[in-house]
Amino acid sequence: MILDSFGFHIPAYLSPIITFGTVGYFFYLSRQNLAKEEIRG
Numbered sequence: 001m002i003l004d005s006f007g008f009h010i011p012a013y014l015s016p017i018i019t020f021g022t023v024g025y026f027f028y029l030s031r032q033n034l035a036k037e038e039i040r041g
Helices: 014-040
Strands: none
Touching: none
């Protein structure tokens, strides 16, 4: 949305894809970290 205000044309579907990708990535990292902690006891 910020790039759109500077005149760059960005498709409307791109923002949700980036958001879900970012949240999904950190969720994945969190799950891995929890699994490591569970193994350690």
